[in-house]
Amino acid sequence: MHPQAASLWRHPRWTLAILLASLGMLGPFSIDTYLPAFEGIARSTGATPVQLQQTLSGYLLGFAVMNLFHGALSDSFGRRPVVLGGLALFTLASVGCALSERIETLILFRALQGMSAGAGMVISRAVIRDLFPPDQAQRVMSQVTIFFGVAPAVAPLLGGYLYVHADWHAIFWFLSGVGALLWLVNWRLLPESLPPASVQPFALRPLMQGYSSLLRNRRFLLLVLASGVPFNGMFLYVLAAPTFLGQHLGFAPTQYFWFFVCSIGGIMGGAAWSGRLAGRIAPERQVRRGFSIMLAATLMNLLLNAFAPQHALWSLPLIGSFSLGWALMVPVVTLMVLDQAPDRRGMASSLQSAIAAAANALVAGALVPLVMHSLLGLALASAAALCVGLGAWAWVQRGNSPANTG
Template sequence: MHPQAASLWRHPRWTLAVLLATLGMLGPFSIDTYLPAFEGIARSTGATPVQLQQTLSGYLLGFAVMNLFHGALSDSLGRRPVVLGGLVVFTLASVGCALSQRIETLILFRALQGMCAGAGMVVSRAVIRDLFPPSEAQRVMSQVTIFFGVAPAIAPVLGGYLYVHADWHAIFWFLAGIGCLMTVVNARLLPESLPPASVQPFALRPLMTGYAGLVRNPRFLLLVLASGIPFNGMFLYVLAAPTFLGHHLAFAPTQYFWFFLCSIGGIMGGAAWSGRLAGRIAPERQVRRGFRIMVAATVANVALVSLAPQAARWSLPLIGCFSLGWSLMVPVVTLMVLDQAPDRRGMASSLQSAIAAAANALVAGALVPLVMHSLVGLALASAASLTVGLLSWRLVRRQGQSGSS
């Protein structure tokens, strides 16, 4: 923790959670807002379905690669410069997307958006752990998740409105405006939370050595998989939203908000519950509870689409329950990840985000195109993501039991 943590933020704790949540929501917001405009982008640029999917996978790939460096840079340069630099580049990349007339140009600027959108998400986690002890950090992390959920819930509604009443270019002008506003707000309010004694010189070889050390730490990798991979059980539905909602459920673009209302409502509910449980029950027990909820929702969803596909709209509340279980356990597991490298939390957060984003990019580029045309395929892919996370957590617990015996 920063030795002067109490004096760095004198406002109510929830206001810091709002500020950090807006940084974390920039990445998902950049995805959710433009999904309703897929048809218009294809018609305007002559893009194929594969090229449209590349606007997602390119974004996620850029997100994954640069996440390896955001945290390490923040450990060296400070938290504020990395956040502000990322916001400036994101704004410029959004302008590039808005001006794009060809799909190749749009893919390029989407990749640039992804490269800088993760800076706030990575650094905000380190800021929380810089300023708060573990139990308080879990509460703040939960508050961040609650506020984080508001923006993605309204993103597809705004995107659908802008697309219907203007065109798809207006969506990216809107994102550029958000980037500009966030740059100004964070320049005025975001504290520098990196303790002077924790400043680390940025050098590529030691950085790669540090990453190699974390990768060789089986507990770190298993915790990252336990927290990040189950997210894809919900996220693949987000990536497949134009097909899942538009084709399978016959929703109009302006109706996409029902899906996001369920999924983000689940995230907010689970995060609120997680904050209330902080310090009241053992962290491992809270994680188990989250996994049990996800397993129940997944089994129900597979049964629904297999036995009663005509009632597939009931998948939406089940996806919401899955999201609730994930957000109930993920603040606890994320703090466990950061505490695997207490002297380089920025680096640990970077590697965690990079691995998760690489998995997201793989899901977007390879898995979703294979399963998005089948409700059963989507449900089984979601179940597979949960299974990886659940097995990872069981191995973490087995390691803990072996270490204590």
């Protein structure tokens, strides 16, 4: 923790949560806002379905690659400069997307968006742990997740409205305005939370050695997998939203927000529950409870997709229940991840985000195109993501057992 943590933020704690949530939401907001415009982008640019999917996978790949460096840069140069630089680049990349007339140009600027959008998400976690001890950090992390959930719920509604009443270019002009506004707000309010004693020299070789050390830390890797991979059990439905909602469920672009209301509502509910449980029950018990909810929702989703006619009345609430279980356990596991490198939390957060984003990019570019035309295929892919997370958490618990800790 920063030795002057109490004086760095004198406003109510929930206002810091809103500020950090606004940074964290930029990544998913940039995805959810333009999904309703896929059909218009295809008509305007002559893009194939594979090329449209590349606007997602290119974004996520850029997100994953640069996430390796956001946190490490913030460990060396401070949290504020990296956040402000990332927001400036995001704003310029959004302008590039808005001016794009060819699908290849759009893919390029989407990749630049992804490279810059992750800075706030990575660094906001480090800021929380810089300023608060574990129990308070979990509560703030939960508050951030609650506020974070508002934007993705609103994003598809705004995107659908802009697409219907203007065109798809207007969505990216809107995102450039969001980026500029966030830059101004964070320039005025974001504190520099990096403790002076924790400043690390930025050099590529020591950085790679640090990453190598973390990658050899089995507990770190298992915790990252336990928190990040199950997210794809819900996220693949987001990535497949134009097909899942438009073709399978028959939704119009302006109705996509019902899906996001359920999924983000689940995230907000789980995060609020997580904050209430902080310090009241053992962290491991809270994680098990979250996995139990995800497992129950997954089994029901598989059964209904296999034997019942498709219907939004049960499809969307089950995705929301899965999201609730994930949000209940992820603040706890994220703090466990950061505490694996207490002197370089920015680097730990970077590597966690990079691994998770690489998994997201793989799901977007390879898995979703294979399964999005089948509801049962989507359900099976979601179940597979959960199984990876469950297996990783079981391995963590095995390492914590008395037989392995003596």
